[in-house]
Amino acid sequence: MNWLNRHLTLQIEPTRRCNLNCKICMRRNLNESNIQLSLENFKRVLNSGNFQHVCLHGWGEPLLNSQIFQMIKYAESQGISTELTTNGTLLKENLEKIFGSGLSIIALGIHNREIFLFILPQDLLYLVLQLIIVSLLQLKVKLPPALIFQSFA
Numbered sequence: 001m002n003w004l005n006r007h008l009t010l011q012i013e014p015t016r017r018c019n020l021n022c023k024i025c026m027r028r029n030l031n032e033s034n035i036q037l038s039l040e041n042f043k044r045v046l047n048s049g050n051f052q053h054v055c056l057h058g059w060g061e062p063l064l065n066s067q068i069f070q071m072i073k074y075a076e077s078q079g080i081s082t083e084l085t086t087n088g089t090l091l092k093e094n095l096e097k098i099f100g101s102g103l104s105i106i107a108l109g110i111h112n113r114e115i116f117l118f119i120l121p122q123d124l125l126y127l128v129l130q131l132i133i134v135s136l137l138q139l140k141v142k143l144p145p146a147l148i149f150q151s152f153a
């Protein structure tokens with residue numbers, strides 16, 4: 001049981017707000033579509049278990065939570081690796097914070113083909129270039145986050 005406790009992953013929803021309205025999304029069926037997790041409550045939940053990894057995602061765009069990078073920094077400072085899933089629309093304006101936060105993994109969950117094709121030549125290319133540049137220059141961040149893709153409709 002102790003072994004299991006040391007390998008727990010926390011899945012937590014930073015916000016239910018979103019700047020998109022994908023067909024597959026069930027946000028529209030939820031009563032509270034604007035709720036947001038506070039840094040204080042995030043810390044409380046994170047400290048309640050012996051977590052090794054935390055996934056920041058849910059029915060909402062995590063980058064719309066104004067305290068998301070404080071949450072990532074806090075978790076990483078506790079030795080808990082972090083993963084964030086984003087719809088990709090707010091990458092460009094948050095790149096510096098993404099790299100500076102110590103985020104371990106960033107996942108693009110794009111469920112709309114038009115958005116995917118819009119992001120692909122712009123922000124995504126920019127993100128990939130930044131990953132390469134940061135990797136080459138070995139800036140102050142520990143390591144650039146790994147980039148993974150999730151399915152899109």
Ligand code: SF4
Nearest residue numbers: 018020022025060087
């Ligand atoms: S980006 Fe995600 S949370 Fe936002 S509407 Fe699409 S599926 Fe829902």
